[in-house]
Amino acid sequence: MSAFLILVKRNIKLFFKDKGMFFTSLITPLILLVLYVTFLGNVYRDNFTSLLPDTLQLSSGLIDGLVGGQLVSSILAVSCVTVAFCSNFLMVQDKVSGAIKDFRIAPIKSSVLSLSYYMATLLSTLIICLIAMGICLGYLAVVGWYLSFADVCFLFLDIVLLVLFGTALSSIINFFLSTQGQISAVGTIISAGYGFICGAYMPIYSFGETLQKIISFLPGTYGTSLIRNHTMQGVLAEMKAQGIPEAGMKELRDLLDCNLYFFGHQVDLPVMYLIVGIAVVVLIMLYVLLNKCKKQK
Amino acid sequence: MSNIIQIDHLNKSFASVKAVQDLSFRVKEGSLFAFLGINGAGKSTTINIMCGQLAKDSGRVLINGHDLDRDSAQIKRDFGVVFQYSVLDAALSVYDNLESRAALYGMSKTEFKQRLAELAKLLDFEDLLKRSVGKLSGGQRRRIDIARALFHKPKILILDEPTTGLDPQTRKTLWNVIAGLRKNENMTVFLTTHYMEEAAEADHVVIIDDGKIIAEGTPLALKNKYADDHVTIYGIEEDAVRSLGLPYEQVPNGYRLTLANPKAATELILHHPQLFQDYEITKGKMDDIFLAVTGKTLVEGAN
Numbered sequence: 230m231s232a233f234l235i236l237v238k239r240n241i242k243l244f245f246k247d248k249g250m251f252f253t254s255l256i257t258p259l260i261l262l263v264l265y266v267t268f269l270g271n272v273y274r275d276n277f278t279s280l281l282p283d284t285l286q287l288s289s290g291l292i293d294g295l296v297g298g299q300l301v302s303s304i305l306a307v308s309c310v311t312v313a314f315c316s317n318f319l320m321v322q323d324k325v326s327g328a329i330k331d332f333r334i335a336p337i338k339s340s341v342l343s344l345s346y347y348m349a350t351l352l353s354t355l356i357i358c359l360i361a362m363g364i365c366l367g368y369l370a371v372v373g374w375y376l377s378f379a380d381v382c383f384l385f386l387d388i389v390l391l392v393l394f395g396t397a398l399s400s401i402i403n404f405f406l407s408t409q410g411q412i413s414a415v416g417t418i419i420s421a422g423y424g425f426i427c428g429a430y431m432p433i434y435s436f437g438e439t440l441q442k443i444i445s446f447l448p449g450t451y452g453t454s455l456i457r458n459h460t461m462q463g464v465l466a467e468m469k470a471q472g473i474p475e476a477g478m479k480e481l482r483d484l485l486d487c488n489l490y491f492f493g494h495q496v497d498l499p500v501m502y503l504i505v506g507i508a509v510v511v512l513i514m515l516y517v518l519l520n521k522c523k524k525q526k
Numbered sequence: 527m528s529n530i531i532q533i534d535h536l537n538k539s540f541a542s543v544k545a546v547q548d549l550s551f552r553v554k555e556g557s558l559f560a561f562l563g564i565n566g567a568g569k570s571t572t573i574n575i576m577c578g579q580l581a582k583d584s585g586r587v588l589i590n591g592h593d594l595d596r597d598s599a600q601i602k603r604d605f606g607v608v609f610q611y612s613v614l615d616a617a618l619s620v621y622d623n624l625e626s627r628a629a630l631y632g633m634s635k636t637e638f639k640q641r642l643a644e645l646a647k648l649l650d651f652e653d654l655l656k657r658s659v660g661k662l663s664g665g666q667r668r669r670i671d672i673a674r675a676l677f678h679k680p681k682i683l684i685l686d687e688p689t690t691g692l693d694p695q696t697r698k699t700l701w702n703v704i705a706g707l708r709k710n711e712n713m714t715v716f717l718t719t720h721y722m723e724e725a726a727e728a729d730h731v732v733i734i735d736d737g738k739i740i741a742e743g744t745p746l747a748l749k750n751k752y753a754d755d756h757v758t759i760y761g762i763e764e765d766a767v768r769s770l771g772l773p774y775e776q777v778p779n780g781y782r783l784t785l786a787n788p789k790a791a792t793e794l795i796l797h798h799p800q801l802f803q804d805y806e807i808t809k810g811k812m813d814d815i816f817l818a819v820t821g822k823t824l825v826e827g828a829n
Contacts, residue, residue, distance in 0.1 A: 235629035327613035335630035336602040
């Protein structure tokens with residue numbers, strides 16, 4: 230029996246058997262969707278229509294498709310990271326319950342143990358985020374579908390990449406936690422704060438210049454933008470076809486954070502992938518290194 | 527019997543607190559070794575160092591001929607540990623728990639199933655395999671804890687207060703299983719306990735306080751050295767007892783005299799045979815030894 234595979238199986242089973250942890254994770258994207266649709270949908274729609282010149286008339290289906298794409302991208306961008314944190318709290322709970330002590334008295338490498346948490350969190354988070362993606366695509370199909378098959382495939386890739394990122398980030402932060410209180414505190418901070426600093430809750434242009442510069446250094450921002458691009462480029466292309474000039478389209482893409490700028494230079498989609506990919510590799514290496522360097526006290 | 531555990535001049539401090547100070551002792555292979563001390567005396571620190579969970583400041587630890595500094599992976603295979611509180615996953619079944627723990631020791635699926643069948647029979651949990659550990663009674667869970675510790679056939683079984691909170695019947699059952707393992711597999715048992723009657727069964731006892739050994743030996747040697755003997759006389763008037771001029775206390779249906787050793791008891795009986803119609807001689811208890819050497823009781827220390 231491979232210790233790694235059995236431990237991954239054990240961690241996933243524990244996650245799905247812990248109803249508190251599982252439902253909290255699953256319910257997060259659903260709550261976000263309901264909140265967005267109920268409260269923010271109209272705000273987004275009004276903001277967008279107020280920007281359109283009076284001479285340009287767009288169909289309500291097109292506007293709903295754009296607003297829906299914006300909502301869905303925000304939900305998915307936030308969920309990939311917050312769900313990873315929820316799922317990865319098992320690592321801390323094992324410290325609280327003493328299970329980790331039971332593992333460490335066995336002749337197993339700490340790298341195997343730490344990677345088993347990473348892999349289990351990755352798989353659990355992927356399952357939940359892909360379910361959320363399915364629900365979100367269903368929502369888009371109802372309000373206005375403008376996605377191509379390629380957009381859906383890229384959206385899948387974006388989610389996998391952002392889940393890899395969220396899992397690696399949560400692994401490093403959770404590495405330093407050891408109590409139930411710390412789990413609650415970090416869970417609250419991440420749930421409340423991550424959506425803002427990754428540009429999911431508020432468009433980046435609405436922040437001050439200094440904050441915009443700081444946010445441009447965070448890989449999560451580019452992950453959000455990737456998802457925004459792939460949920461909205463279909464509807465944006467349709468808008469262009471209906472007569473919005475190129476300059477207007479660029480402004481719109483800037484406002485919707487489909488275009489991101491790093492110190493004034495526009496960041497292309499392949500570079501965004503590269504940034505998030507490198508961030509994932511660096512964070513995983515850092516996580517493994519932390520576990521290897523953890524000295525006995 | 528050879529020494530399976532050999533500890534020399536072990537030291538460990540946490541900031542300014544000296545948890546273990548110049549600790550040296552030996553444990554014979556196949557023996558039952560009792561390691562006693564109140565909470566904070568240094569027992570857990572010593573065990574954690576032996577199991578490779580804590581780094582020592584200085585000293586030498588040899589387990590089954592392997593030096594802890596060089597062969598910690600091998601040493602981990604020699605130990606099976608039953609923790610004071612169950613550390614199994616309450617939400618998972620007994621089977622899943624044992625499977626995940628067996629995998630840590632590189633067991634194959636066939637080896638796992640074979641060993642599971644052996645232990646389930648030995649510890650009588652064949653009908654509990656599909657039950658969640660969280661739904662088991664205290665005694666049932668303890669049996670699973672012991673099965674987990676024994677899964678990889680360790681040479682040394684560390685029992686960290688294994689019977690705390692268990693009913694007398696379950697305690698008896700567990701001790702019968704452990705006695706069987708010692709007899710049939712020559713397993714060494716390293717015990718910490720708050721139950722002095724369990725320590726009285728040990729081959730060798732070490733008592734530590736403030737990280738230092740303050741007494742060690744066989745239970746009999748310790749009793750002879752640190753505890754008084756008692757003669758209890760039944761069906762006698764207090765005046766007659768008082769006339770003996772020895773310290774005494776009233777017990778149900780009689781009086782208990784405290785004497786320095788069995789020889790003094792024999793002389794007393796020979797000098798006053800008319801008083802000793804119904805009597806018993808008892809040696810001092812492990813509690814008396816613990817109190818004599820530490821000035822504390824284990825129960826007080828536990829609180």
